[in-house]
Amino acid sequence: MTGPLRAAAGWLADRPAFPTSVRAVFGYYGHSGVFDLESLRLKSTVDDRTEAMVEDVFTMIESALAEEFGVESVTFEYDTKLILPAQLTLGHLYREARIRSDDDPVADSTWAGRVANRVESDRYRNPEDPGQWAGTPADAAALVDRAEYLTRVVIEALLDGDMRDAVNDEEYDDFEVSITIEPDKYETVARVAQETLEAHLTETLAALPDEVEEIYDWAVDLSEAHQDRDPRFRELYEHARQGDADAAQAIREEYRDATFDVDTDVFTDAERELPYLKTQYARVGVIYDAMIEMYRRTGLPVNEAFKRSIVLAIIGAQIWLDDVDDYGVDLEDGQLTPVTAEYVLADSDREAARRVREITERYLDLARENATDSESPLTGIATEYIYHSGDPHVLPGA
16 A cells, blocks of 8 residues: 555656656656655766766767868767666666675766776777676676766767768758858768767677677667568558558557567566567667676676566657657658557547557556666666656647
8 A cells, every 4th residue: 555655756747747757756756656866966977977978979979970081180079868678777776886885986087077088998899808708797896987987888879879860861850060051961970970970880890708798789780670660560550541451450450459479588477468569679778788698798787677678668768759749740741650550550539549548558658667676776767757758738638
């Protein structure tokens, strides 16, 4: 039975007058009974250091762009929300390191000064020492150093993948530079940025254990195979919108309720029955499954429940935030998503809107439960933040 404090917290979480971040904290406490002040304080440290890691990645791109355009210097920016799971994983490992130590191994770690300021940051780049990755780090300080190194690699990999998708889709709006260029030159900016990261990432992954590069390549291949099916899904969507019952049935079988037969152990048997799991796992989830495995395969203590919480939260966020917000654009563009699919499968707009909310809540509820099981309050709060950030009222019939 939920006590009065948790009931009050749940009530406060539903009050739109509060900032979303505050509602998320109240919501997680209301659902789980967990309130970890130390984890909340840790968030600012994680944000500061991962921001510095992103800036470090962009510095490489800026050098390449300056050479490409023949200028002395250029500032580069790229709008992405993809690094949240890396931030949550780093926070989870920081918390674990603090539990294992009487001191604070986070306070003076590799990235404490917003740049990699200790020689330990380079020792993982030595391909002649494969033993450096053997087993779990010996102490809390070593755990933090390795976690920060992997997070820097993972952030670069996530940005590379996101930029590759943008280049493939010829979408350049998120690429920004400080120099004045013609609009058609943003294709060059995007191409140079992505190729710079790809080349550097290839070199970096070669210095890691073979299984790290293998899991990364596996995830990229599965993601690209899903992208290759996009013309088929678009065709089904177009026919279903015109009233073709066979096309609607195919959407159910191939897109909504497709059997989850991917070779991964990330989900429980019950979770494998979630609507849209196979297609949305291939669309966004697999990248974060592989991301967590990169940590695990370099000896870092990240358990299965944490990995499930991340992957489920990301799929929920993709539906609840991106697909809901982009419903009008996707409708016009003929793009099949879980949201547009429900509007051709349901009997009415109101029923479709209800289903979208229900499906999202199932993903985020499971993500929150797994976050609690893995003792990761930050991840649990993040799932609440995702939910309270959504605006389902933009959907017809909501």
